[in-house]
Amino acid sequence: MRIIATDRAEPGMRLGKSIYGPDGKLLLGIGIELTDYYIQRLLDLGVFMIYIDDPLTRDVEIEPLIDEETRLKAVNAVKKALLLASGTMKDKRGILEASGLVEAVDMITDELATKKRTLISVLDLKCYNNYTYEHSVNCCVLGLIMGINSSYNEFKLRNLGLGLLLHDIGKMLIPNEILNKPGTLDPFEFKQIMAHPQNGYRLLQHDDSIPPVARIICLQHHERCDGSGYPRSLAGDSIHEFSKIAAVVDVYDALTSDRVYRRAYRPHQAVAYIKAQSGHRFDNYTVQGFLKHIAPYPLGTTVRLTTGDEAVVVALNEKAPDRPTVRLFRDKFGTDIDPVQEIDLSKEENVHILEVVS
Numbered sequence: 001m002r003i004i005a006t007d008r009a010e011p012g013m014r015l016g017k018s019i020y021g022p023d024g025k026l027l028l029g030i031g032i033e034l035t036d037y038y039i040q041r042l043l044d045l046g047v048f049m050i051y052i053d054d055p056l057t058r059d060v061e062i063e064p065l066i067d068e069e070t071r072l073k074a075v076n077a078v079k080k081a082l083l084l085a086s087g088t089m090k091d092k093r094g095i096l097e098a099s100g101l102v103e104a105v106d107m108i109t110d111e112l113a114t115k116k117r118t119l120i121s122v123l124d125l126k127c128y129n130n131y132t133y134e135h136s137v138n139c140c141v142l143g144l145i146m147g148i149n150s151s152y153n154e155f156k157l158r159n160l161g162l163g164l165l166l167h168d169i170g171k172m173l174i175p176n177e178i179l180n181k182p183g184t185l186d187p188f189e190f191k192q193i194m195a196h197p198q199n200g201y202r203l204l205q206h207d208d209s210i211p212p213v214a215r216i217i218c219l220q221h222h223e224r225c226d227g228s229g230y231p232r233s234l235a236g237d238s239i240h241e242f243s244k245i246a247a248v249v250d251v252y253d254a255l256t257s258d259r260v261y262r263r264a265y266r267p268h269q270a271v272a273y274i275k276a277q278s279g280h281r282f283d284n285y286t287v288q289g290f291l292k293h294i295a296p297y298p299l300g301t302t303v304r305l306t307t308g309d310e311a312v313v314v315a316l317n318e319k320a321p322d323r324p325t326v327r328l329f330r331d332k333f334g335t336d337i338d339p340v341q342e343i344d345l346s347k348e349e350n351v352h353i354l355e356v357v358s
């Protein structure tokens, strides 16, 4: 299987994975042949990366991080919790009990713990378009991967997961026109955006079912280690460990998502951004922990090497995430390499990935 940007898809290509809408409804099934109409519909729906089945990479399997059913349950639980907290839905029970968020966190944790993958191709989280809810679930998954690999106990994992699912709850008070505004925000709009951590904290503070640390994550996820964040310009260890995790996964997921005002970064670009801020805006220890689990070049990515050859990533290398094994299929003159060759970049010091071309 191969990953390509939907706007580079061509009629006649076959889908390597089914595509589901935000409501879990099947949009296009695996194996279907793409047409111009389908490609345009996918782009209109915000599905900007797709998996293609082709003979070159048929043996490359890309497992989803969490099952579609689990993801959908979590998205629905977040939606319900956010609507309850913002007062647009009523339930006398606490938000957690009424929404199913705890069950969602536990299901995600169980799945991630059983799959035990240390290096992940995060792109498999990315084929959806319902931003706020999907973003919360993505952050939760990324944060839990870090928590599991740091051997957090069940209690810590649950609190971290809940905080990540709820971290942007304060955005429920911001009109969509502001959240999705393509142009520059005016000072009043900017003030509303900047207030979402405190608003989130306030929305949750009278609910005894919410663990205090989940409220802290809401309040602090935009704080930065060098004191440049908001709302309180906290620095260093005055920021909670979980909030430092939230800061990194929030930025990573936001960067790798398509937004109205910019195209999504590819994973290697987002990794580079986070690395550059490590030790400044982001806590260095947290960033190192995060990058251990993120593949900058996910399985199925087509790349150009410094030799000029084109190749597809066919195996990840846990010890050197940016040096995967690649399968060469076209040389620098544009001639097909037949039979294809594979090289393990962790053993080829003089060959590097120059760019992503799919």
Ligand SMILES: [Fe+2]
Binding pocket: 167, 168, 196, 221, 222
């Ligand atoms: Fe936020």
